[in-house]
Amino acid sequence: MRLPGPIADSKLLEFQVCDVQNRRIDSPKPLRGQVLNTVQNQVAGKHGGWDARGPHFNRNIEKIQTYAWEITKSGQHYLTLSTGNARKNYMPSLVSSHKMIKVIKHASVMSPRSLSLLLLTLANLLIPISIFIFATGFFPYKPFIPGRATFQDPNNGGQLASAPFDKVIFMVVDALRSDFVYSPESGFKFTQALIRSGAAMPFTAHATSPTITMPRVKAITTGSIPSFLDVILNFAESDTTSNLASQDTWLAQLKDKQGGKLVMYGDDTWLKLFPDTFLRVDGTSSFFVSALITLGINPDHEGSPHTRSCLTRSTNSPSPHMVPKQSEMDGIVEQIYRAIETEEHLHSTLFVLCGDHGMNDAGNHGGSAEGETSPALVFMSPKLQTISQGSESPVALPEATFSYYNTVEQSDIAPTLAGLLGFPIPLNNLGVFIPDLLGFWEKGLLLQNARQILNIVRGAFPRLSFSEAETLDDCTLAMSAGETLSCLWFDAASLVDVPSHIDTAAALHALTRFSKHAQDVMSSTASNYNLSRLGIGIGLAALATVAGTATVSTALLETQATGLWISLVFTAYGIMMFATSYVEEEQHFWYWVSSSWLGWLLLKRRNAATLPGSLELWFAASLLVLLRIVRAWNQTGQKHAGEPDIARTFLPAHNILLWLLVLVTYLDVIQRLSRRAVPWASRHLATAASLALGIAALGFKVAFTKADAPELLEGLGYLCVRPFEQASLVAQARAIFTGIAIMMVLTSFPAVYQRVRGGRETKGRGQLKPIGKSAH
């Protein structure tokens, strides 16, 4: 609320005289009068210029005066009488005290300054509280069972006699989408040959969102379904609490096995997740793994089982580097598979090739688009030929999806490995043994799986006993998810309790039904939301919105068209959040709003000025042009991901322009640095330091590009300067960041020191500006 200077300390009331004795004052805008010193003056007409006096005027005025004084005494000192033309023409003769008082009464309940301050404070306090309460209800509680599974545990269903494999080679390829292996365009020719022969069993392993590496690794190794909280942990990779060493994973189970050893090659994410788990490691930092890395493959066979993690990070799925990369990966697969075939001690080795997640057409992942959630999963071993006849390969892309062959859950990998290698299923597993691989056993495996899942289900539904008492005749009639599970379990248990029934199709079906249903229930996070907390959180947020809106409403009304614009934008933005596709395509909203806003300002200017205002016209037009370029710069969002844009299509094709832009940017930064940085030193010194730092950074950029995306330097080889090319990228990065840090310290500390010592407040100025000027 705007307060005029002299009376800024008092409370201001505003109201509008809309109706004076039933005559509507016709005006397109709310009338606005001036703020007078006292109500008394206004009403008595000393300053008002009310020239005519009606017969009842004095009597009415007295009444109003009395009432106004009451208001004044009660602490509201000033009134803005919104009168305008009406004052002169109607007010004196026609004003009725009754109406006037009504208006004043109405005005007195309008929000004074203190109330709006209170509301603003309330809104700001409520926002964090509501977010906190909502978050505690939204991030679901995951029943987590500590410890390791053992065969002695009665809940685990006992040990099985035979495990067909005793070693496993587990090869993870980053973002290995299903079609990268299975499609006719794929470079995985050897793998496809194995699929045809039956020695490889292909699946599409559905990865739940969030499709980023760490939660996926967690799902693959523990068999549980990580929540969105793990996203945060994915970025905090250095955080040692996020490792999986303390959890029950198939890696831990393998290590606990008699003589179990693990070896790892590749991305050091795995080392951080599983510290002290591997006997031998050869890790590579994933940050500096630029697009195409080649891992020297030299399968050595002393330790068993092996874990192998290979990583490839590719930028664009239709990129020309894709197929050679796939062929290279296929070469590794062939090498390992040949070793399994030929080496005596590897005959009982299972070889698993899988992707941690897929990617969309732009090479991004993290969301829940079809391509992102569909990584490939291939089990390979000569032994598989006994249970599999082979499948057609390559196959064309199934209609609009990436679901090749049978789709399984990524969490199914853990129990399947447990069964195939003969170790207990990890305690927190929600996966179900992949039925296609059941051919190795006659009995019991599914029961073991089901018992283990039941153990977790009990944790999630502690109030249910999973006994006969709760059972209904028809499980579809059950009221809650827990009751349905309880019922399904009893159905299955009653069948398998009879020894002669254990292998019947009915028993297998019942067990699968229970396990699958449990998987669905436990993986749908909705069952774990705390609805009352969500409700309270939303309620508080709504309160905060109301309070905030009430605070700004006066200001918005005052600013008329601009206020209307802002209100419209916020309302539209709020509505937009209900359309999931608009959440993914939010940038379109802001592009749309900002270009319209510029257009509006332009029209407004044209509307206001008599002069053609050509400068403003060009200014606004160039802003619109720049905005249009920004729009075309990157294809963001899901819908148009991968379509041509400036940054990924135009600039790589015109790489001279790209490097010119880079050069200009660096030169600008160097020039600014040399003018402003290290204010106490001589300008020559500062220029030399900035120049050195800038050139080093530019050299690092070129060297990094050469390693990361060599195609951007095509025909520009002369940009690569030998010293930069030869030095290690990590060392260069460290040197440059150290240089930047030193420059920052040298620049800002003296400035802060000077200001603290001087104790002078330079109003509205940045720290560096006045000092930088004085150094000139």
Next chain:
Amino acid sequence: MTETTEAKPRKLIPISQPISVLPSDIARLYTHLHPIIILTVYYFCFPYLVADPVSVLFKALAPLAHLQITYCVVCLPQSSGGSTPSPTSSKGPTTRKRVQFAQSAKSKPTSVGSRITPAIISLLLCLSLSAPLLTVILILFGAPLTTHFWHNLLCATHISLLGVLPLFYVHGVNARMWREISGACLPFDEVWGGLVGAVVGAWLGAVPIPLDWDREWQKWPVTIVTGTYLGWFVFRFAGEYFLRGKRIEFD
């Protein structure tokens, strides 16, 4: 620059008056019939438009131009013609005499034949001036430049045939009038309402494009053209009956 010497832009005082339809019965009838005919035709063309936007938009140009010229000739008063200098600008800001442009033709109804020529001139002006300008504006507001150039040009031509052609017919090429038009200071009537509606409709037409409904009609520029026609239709009536004489307030 101190505060006292700061050049404040003087307010443009609009002198334009709302246009009234010619006083004949046939004009009053056709001005209501015309938008209904156009929208009905659009409704039946819509499936073909979705199937092949460029060819349908192109083929629709001639019929649309015919209908709009007919509308101008039958219903609208003709511009007084020429680029009369504005009296306010020549006599300074003290003169606030409101001059009625475009109303002069109302008093002396002319033959149909003599009204067709200015209508055709309006068509040529609208095709050669406003359509390219609107194409540029469409692109600045986010229309795909490299892949859909013809779509944009045709879309802009449709907007200008609907919204700008009658404006040329009633206001001519008077400089002062077009300054007011470019500053959106005109009072609402069915002609100005039509242009505002076409522009606002085209702007709102962009809203459904990012939604993931995967419908064929979400493609460029079907929603924009549809928004144009609907907005034109709505604002034409709104401008005549609810907003008549009002001007857009910018602050």
